[in-house]
Amino acid sequence: MFLSKVASIFAWAFLSFWTAIPGGIALGLTPLVVGVTAWFSYSVGVVVVVLLGEPIRAWVMRRFGNSLMGNPNSPIQRAWDRFGLLGLSILAPLTTGAQIGAAVGLTLGVPRHRLLIGMILGAAVWAALITAAVALGLMGAQAIR
Template identity: 35%
Template sequence: MTTTLLLVEIEPLLEEASGLLQYVLVFVFAAIPVVEILVVVPVAIGLGLDPIATGVVAFAGNVGSVYALVAFHQRFSRWWRGRRGGPDTTESAGERYARARSLWDRYGLAGLSVGGPILTGVHIAALVALLAGSPTRAVAGWMTVGIGLWTVVLVTVSVFGFSLLGIV
């Protein structure tokens, strides 16, 4: 039985559902920040759902919720800058800040997007990148790459592991 901090029992819900509803639940669970693909993909594959369909649906749910977070942050930032009415302090910080920003955008965002799904969860990683001032398109793109990579790894490891154990 898989329980998360939200007290959502994934396994019984997926097991009780049937057909298309199982994949809808995989999509929804993958979009929930605490559950994400790290929990839902192995559970769904362990219950006998098609690995390719599970991976595609979980990827779509996780990426969709990250895109929603990016869009919300973009709108909130625009509103906040309009409310403050002054110049952005990060733009006037100087050459040293520009160099640090360039290094973060080149290496930090990529590393965070690949490591984030396993270390902090993709939603927190995306929020950290956005709060660090990374461009929203870059955050969305790199998070998509990270989620895609981890989805492939999770599906592959789950299929191999369950077949090795004789479960699926």
């Protein structure tokens, strides 16, 4: 029963990181298990996309060259210039998810090791914050009763 709950949280977090944590706690798992499972699932998603996506990006760049490079004054490029990998690492777990966030990073030319480290650390921070918030919220709700 325990492994099936952990597996369901792993699959849930692979698709929707921040909703899996309250769901896992609602299933009766301890906050630590839920947070680590959600973080690990997100990290697996990042690793899969980066390892599969980097050769594809390299092939596309060899094939089409700089003709794919966009306008340096575009809103996306300006946002990237302003916030960079730190902004992507902080926002991706809550907005786009692991797969799209890693693909965006690859598309914008972030080196593989920096992208992996940034995205995984960003997910660890959010997993800790969300897990703590949900656990403390439940403790507070139980104290009110």
